[in-house]
Amino acid sequence: MASVEKYIIPRAQVDVEAMAQQIFLYLRVHGEDTEYLSYEPSLRDAKIAELYANPSCKASFWPDDVIGEDPSPEQIDAYLSQANAAIEALTPPKSIEDRVMRSHLASTALLMYQMYKCNYGLRDHHDLGSQLRKRVAALNQAWIRNEYPRLFPDRAAKLSGSQATSTPPTHQTPLSPPPTQHAAKAKAITSSEVEEYLNSPHTLLGKHFKHSPPASEHQDYKGGWTLESYTVRVREGVVDHEYQVLLEACEGATIPMDRADVEFLLRYSTIEP
Numbered sequence: 001m002a003s004v005e006k007y008i009i010p011r012a013q014v015d016v017e018a019m020a021q022q023i024f025l026y027l028r029v030h031g032e033d034t035e036y037l038s039y040e041p042s043l044r045d046a047k048i049a050e051l052y053a054n055p056s057c058k059a060s061f062w063p064d065d066v067i068g069e070d071p072s073p074e075q076i077d078a079y080l081s082q083a084n085a086a087i088e089a090l091t092p093p094k095s096i097e098d099r100v101m102r103s104h105l106a107s108t109a110l111l112m113y114q115m116y117k118c119n120y121g122l123r124d125h126h127d128l129g130s131q132l133r134k135r136v137a138a139l140n141q142a143w144i145r146n147e148y149p150r151l152f153p154d155r156a157a158k159l160s161g162s163q164a165t166s167t168p169p170t171h172q173t174p175l176s177p178p179p180t181q182h183a184a185k186a187k188a189i190t191s192s193e194v195e196e197y198l199n200s201p202h203t204l205l206g207k208h209f210k211h212s213p214p215a216s217e218h219q220d221y222k223g224g225w226t227l228e229s230y231t232v233r234v235r236e237g238v239v240d241h242e243y244q245v246l247l248e249a250c251e252g253a254t255i256p257m258d259r260a261d262v263e264f265l266l267r268y269s270t271i272e273p
Helices: 016-037 041-052 063-067 073-089 096-120 126-146 153-166 191-199 259-267
Strands: 209-211 223-235 238-247 253-257 269-271
Touching (some): 016 073, 016 096, 016 126, 016 223, 041 096, 063 073, 063 096, 073 096, 096 223, 209 259, 238 259, 253 259, 259 269
Antiparallel strands (some): 209 223, 209 269, 238 253
């Protein structure tokens, strides 16, 4: 634990809004690029494999693989600064290669930021961590309500029916909570909605689910869960989609899962109000 102490941010220096905006930047970039790339999955996977075949690009998003074990706070800040500059240089993306690279950079920076700035940096400030998660969720939900339909009208139309019950009235500001929370009820997820979520993983971000598998299914992940992040990586030459899921059953720990795991969670989950 001694090695974690150096990453803790003094409470007076924590800027929840700035941190939320930085995390949201990574989520927005990754979500937008992932969605665009999903229109051409074969070409996307070929370009991802091509990118990771380059020795200068690590086929991993994990901080230890990218920056090495036990990096100094200065090394982390330097890496994030370089990643932010590279993302900005690729914005707006001009090709599918730009989107693949930008998505990779955003995913890597997101995991780096979450580990060192959030998990370690706010280890002694649980209330600020809670504020941060709520603010990020609000920013992401606002993007899904306002920007997602503009960027992807065809897919937004398919999702509109499943999200109608949780969309606040149009006269409210994007980040305002519905005025009658007491009337909201948990909503079951249909098979078609499960498929839509899996095809557009970033639409899971910011939502709260409750997993209640039948007794016949032997599974320990009962209770609340949320998707913390979604990434694409290459393992032994195969493109793999990985989800980081925060599980109530594991005392709030974030567990890596594959598509099949998340599909199982969704199949027996309800969306919490």
